[in-house]
Amino acid sequence: MQLVRQNENKHGNWGRMVLAVLMVAAIGSGCASESSDDPGGSPAAPGRQAGPAGALSAYVEKVKRAQAVRAVAAKKWGLAKTPLAAPRPPAVKPKIATRKGFEVDGGESSPPVFTTVPVKEKIVFLTIDDGAEKDPALLRMMSDLQIPYSAFLTDYLISSNYGYFKQMQDRGVSLHNHTLNHRYLRGLSYAQQKHEICDQQTKLEKRYGKRPPLFRPPYGSYNEDTLRIARSCGIKAIPLWAAEAFPDRMEWRERDRDLHPGDIILTHFRGHKDWKGSMPDMIRRVMKTVTDKGYAVAKLEDYV
Ligand SMILES: [Zn+2]
Structure with missing residues (x-):
């Protein structure tokens, strides 16, 4: 619904109107949100098939409508191609183990450290770190395009505008822990690490009402x-990344310099003074890579 209120000047009234009409059509059929706890889509309309087949056709219908909205949004925001639709989230999340070579002895049931989620589908996950840049255009763009992402927040960088990330959360983005002060944790004592990680858990919970299940250590x-420590204060998993996105390039962890099913992509809340472009520039660039390679962006929290 933010779309209807949305006012972008450069592509004129026609695009806005089409977008608004499509959104109203989607909302009217209960299909505007891609919420994962709505596996069957909206209740079957009169005359539609009931049962599993009906639910499936309702879901296909929902995806089609969402893609129509996304195609208009992609034009509006200057994307080279319309982002692909992610598959339906799994009923059961995959079992995730620590990546080989990334193990340390963190004791029993310590949270897994990984760079790729074990899936077969051509999906990747987008994660945005730190919180220095607070560009309102990013919020609108991602809502318009219906691209899911997860934010890993550092207190000292977000404290000048906590409200920005509240708006992000209100748009369906999950907020996770990236410590209080963004320090190299390996260089810190147990007590200092505990302060960095667990006090940020508490801060985020107080401010945003939810204790983050995910944590990403700086660097x-x-x-x-x-x-x-992470486990002791409620962290369930530690997603690192397989590739990093910038407005002008990708940087790859793997030798083949390519995407793989389930890869986690890292990027940052940064602007013109930190890198060559805006947040929307960075999104255009990373989405070109992702879509050209035939991948869709899925929601990390549906899988982890
Ligand atoms: Zn960081």
Whole structure:
């Protein structure tokens, strides 16, 4: 519904009107949200098939409508191609283990550290870190395009405008822990790490009403203490990343310099003073790579 209120000047009234009409059509059929707890879509309309077949056709219908909305939004925001639709989220989340070579002895049931989610489908996950840049255009763009992402927030960077991330949360984005002060955790004592991780858990919970289940250590730096501490204050998993997106390029962890099913993509809340472009520039660039390679962006929290 934010779409209807939405006012972008450069592509004129026609695009806005089409977008508004499509959104109203989608809302009218109960299909505007891609909520994962709505597996059957809207109740079957009179004359539609009931039961599993009906639910499936309602779902297909819902995806089609969402794609029509996304195609208009992609034009409006200057994307080279319409982002692909993610498959239906799994009924059961995959079992995730720590990546080989990333193990440290964090004790029993320490949260897994991984860069790729074990899935077969051509999906990737978008994660945005830190919180320095607070560009309202990013919120509108991602809502318009219905591209899911997850935010990993550092307190000292978001504290100048906590409200921006509240708006993000209100648009369906999950907010996760990226410590209080963005320090190299491996260089810190147990008590200092505990302060960085667990006090940020508490801050985020107080401010945004939810204790984050996911934690990403700054610079991907962690040790045994990190895992023990993270687990002790409610962290379930530690997603790192397989590729990093910038407005002018991708950087790859894997030698084949390519995407793989389930890869986690890292990027940052940054603007012109930190890199060559705006947040929308960065999104255009990463979505070109993702879509050209035949991948869809899925919601990390549906899988982890
Ligand atoms: Zn960071």
